[in-house]
Amino acid sequence: MPLMRLDLIEGRGDExxxxxxxxxxxxxxxxxxxxxxxxxxxxxxxxxxxxxIEDTGLDIARTKDVIVLQVTTRPRPQAQKQEFYERLCKExxxxxxxxxxxxxxxxxxxxxxxxxxxxxxxxxxxGEL
Amino acid sequence: MPLMRLDLIEGRGDExxxxxxxxxxxxxxxxxxxxxxxxxxxxxxxxxxxxxIEDTGLDIARTKDVIVLQVTTRPRPQAQKQEFYERLCKExxxxxxxxxxxxxxxxxxxxxxxxxxxxxxxxxxxGEL
Amino acid sequence: MPLMRLDLIEGRGDExxxxxxxxxxxxxxxxxxxxxxxxxxxxxxxxxxxxxIEDTGLDIARTKDVIVLQVTTRPRPQAQKQEFYERLCKExxxxxxxxxxxxxxxxxxxxxxxxxxxxxxxxxxxGEL
Numbered sequence: 146m147p148l149m150r151l152d153l154i155e156g157r158g159d160e161x162x163x164x165x166x167x168x169x170x171x172x173x174x175x176x177x178x179x180x181x182x183x184x185x186x187x188x189x190x191x192x193x194x195x196x197x198i199e200d201t202g203l204d205i206a207r208t209k210d211v212i213v214l215q216v217t218t219r220p221r222p223q224a225q226k227q228e229f230y231e232r233l234c235k236e237x238x239x240x241x242x243x244x245x246x247x248x249x250x251x252x253x254x255x256x257x258x259x260x261x262x263x264x265x266x267x268x269x270x271x272g273e274l
Numbered sequence: 275m276p277l278m279r280l281d282l283i284e285g286r287g288d289e290x291x292x293x294x295x296x297x298x299x300x301x302x303x304x305x306x307x308x309x310x311x312x313x314x315x316x317x318x319x320x321x322x323x324x325x326x327i328e329d330t331g332l333d334i335a336r337t338k339d340v341i342v343l344q345v346t347t348r349p350r351p352q353a354q355k356q357e358f359y360e361r362l363c364k365e366x367x368x369x370x371x372x373x374x375x376x377x378x379x380x381x382x383x384x385x386x387x388x389x390x391x392x393x394x395x396x397x398x399x400x401g402e403l
Numbered sequence: 404m405p406l407m408r409l410d411l412i413e414g415r416g417d418e419x420x421x422x423x424x425x426x427x428x429x430x431x432x433x434x435x436x437x438x439x440x441x442x443x444x445x446x447x448x449x450x451x452x453x454x455x456i457e458d459t460g461l462d463i464a465r466t467k468d469v470i471v472l473q474v475t476t477r478p479r480p481q482a483q484k485q486e487f488y489e490r491l492c493k494e495x496x497x498x499x500x501x502x503x504x505x506x507x508x509x510x511x512x513x514x515x516x517x518x519x520x521x522x523x524x525x526x527x528x529x530g531e532l
Contacts, residue, residue, distance in 0.1 A: 146330060148344070148380045152445050159323050166326060180331045185378070187281050187342060188324040194417050195446040197424060201404060201532060202438045205521040213445060215406070215475070217344070217380055223516045227525050234523035245522045249443070251406045251475055252517035258352045259381035263334040264374045265363035267356050274330060275459060277473070277509045288452050295455060309460045314507070316410050316471060317453040346473070346509055387481045388510035392463040393503045394492035396485050403459060 146260060146274075147173060147218040148185045154209050155190035161241070162188065168236040169214065176229040177221065198249060205246045212243065216252040219260075219269075226252065275389060275403075276302060276347040277314045283338050284319040290370070291317065297365040298343065305358040306350065327378060339372045345381045348389075348398075355381065404518060404532075405431060405476040406443045412467050413448040419499070420446065426494040427472065434487040435479065456507060463504045470501065474510040477518075477527075484510065 149169060157165070166186050174181060198211050214233070234245035257269035268274040278298060286294070295315050303310060327340050343362070363374035386398035397403040407427060415423070424444050432439060456469050472491070492503035515527035526532040 148342070162323065182328040183330040184326055184328040185342070186326040187318075187320065189318065189320075189445075189447065190324070191445065191447075194420065195448070197442055197444040199440040199442040201441040201520055201526075203520055203526060203531060207521075213406070213443070217382060223528070226516050227528065230519040230525055231523040247521070248519070248523070249521055250519040251513065253382055253475060253511055253513050254517070255380065255382050258355050259383070261359040261377070261379040262330055262332055263336075263376065263378055265360040265377070267359055268330075268332060270352070270356065273332060277471070291452065311457040312459045313455055313457040314471070315455040316447075316449065318447065318449075319453070346511060382511055384509065384511050387484050388512070390488040390506070390508040391459055391461055392465075392505070392507055394489040394506070396488055397459075397461060399481070399485065402461060 146179065146183055146185070146262075147177065147216050149173070149187070150215040150217075151186065151188045152196060152213040152215075153188065153190050154193050154196060154211065156209070157190070165237065165241050165243070168240040169233065171240075172229060172233040172236045176225055176232050177218075208244070208247055210243045210247045212237070212248050214248070214250045216250065217255060218252060219256060220254050275308065275312055275314070275391075276306065276345050278302070278316070279344040279346075280315065280317045281325060281342040281344075282317065282319050283322050283325060283340065285338070286319070294366065294370050294372070297369040298362065301358060301362040301365045305354055305361050306347075334375045337373070337376055339376045341366070341372065341377050343377070343379045345379065346384060347381060348385060349383050404437065404441055404443070405435065405474050407431070407445070408473040408475075409444065409446045410454060410471040410473075411446065411448050412451050412454060412469065414467070415448070423495065423499050423501070426498040427491065430487060430491040430494045434483055434490050435476075466502070466505055468501045468505045470495070470506050472506070472508045474508065475513060476510060477514060478512050
């Protein structure tokens with residue numbers, strides 16, 4: 146169920162992008178323990194001038210590979226979130242060569258009643274999920 | 275006040291899109307009971323490869339009409355949200371021929387102080403709204 | 404740390420956009436009291452038909468300069484948010500000639516564990532921030 150909104154700098158081909166999305170999905174499924182088809186990914190590609198991603202003084206160098214991942218999800222344990230951050234970076238590096246220094250994540254939380262996956266129903270409330 | 279962010283696959287003309295936005299607005303005004311001019315809609319159109327919307331195993335078939343609607347709103351009763359999901363699908367089908375199986379919604383909640391509709395003021399706090 | 408998502412109508416050049424982003428950043432740093440490099444801005448530019456921004460009956464006239472700013476942030480005092488709305492409009496007018504009537508803001512709140520600024524770590528939890 147998490148909804149994943151990815152903001153990237155433009156320039157990747159379809160195949161490269163698919164690998165990136167697969168890597169994000171792998172990390173998510175394995176740490177959040179959701180079904181394989183719990184996949185909801187939206188990608189925004191921007192000219193470099195339309196994404197300013199600095200580092201709050203953490204001394205993190207960004208490149209044109211920089212990714213901002215905004216996750217909307219039901220509540221999850223803190224440990225699971227931390228595990229996700231780590232695993233996400235591991236997958237992105239291994240599958241796509243993207244450095245951990247280029248991966249930023251921000252999560253927002255909602256609840257069962259805030260999701261309808263189709264058919265006009267709130268599947269977490271109806272018992273379908 | 276809800277802010278509506280719509281993600282679609284590219285390919286609709288202006289008129290078709292207007293009809294879609296009107297349908298979303300109609301469903302929202304009628305179920306959330308907000309003023310007619312409480313309309314804040316932003317549309318993102320994507321190449322098909324930039325939106326992966328599966329179904330968490332619910333066996334919901336998606337087509338190129340798939341819509342993801344992300345709603346940011348002050349708190350609303352659960353029943354109102356469920357009514358909105360249903361009504362939204364009804365309007366989109368009747369006005370645009372979009373099937374209920376192509377309509378996904380995710381809501382996020384904030385509060386009075388989180389809105390400024392213009393003029394640098396928080397109108398839910400100032401008493402203007 | 405706030406993540407700033409800006410939705411604008413297309414048509415600005417790089418320099419004009421940079422000035423706009425600088426103005427938003429100035430307002431944010433000065434009212435939220437965050438480090439200068441706490442800058443995370445993403446811009447979406449849309450055809451005019453893809454942004455319908457009305458006024459909830461507040462009688463606020465919008466132009467093609469209209470800006471919707473969606474802010475994701477850790478909790479902040481109400482007064483600070485109100486100060487931000489005001490200051491934002493002041494900066495945008497003084498630096499870019501954008502009228503306060505064209506500036507809409509919506510905030511969403513999350514918590515320490517919801518941020519990873521890079522390197523797979525949740526820097527608000529690790530003590531790095």
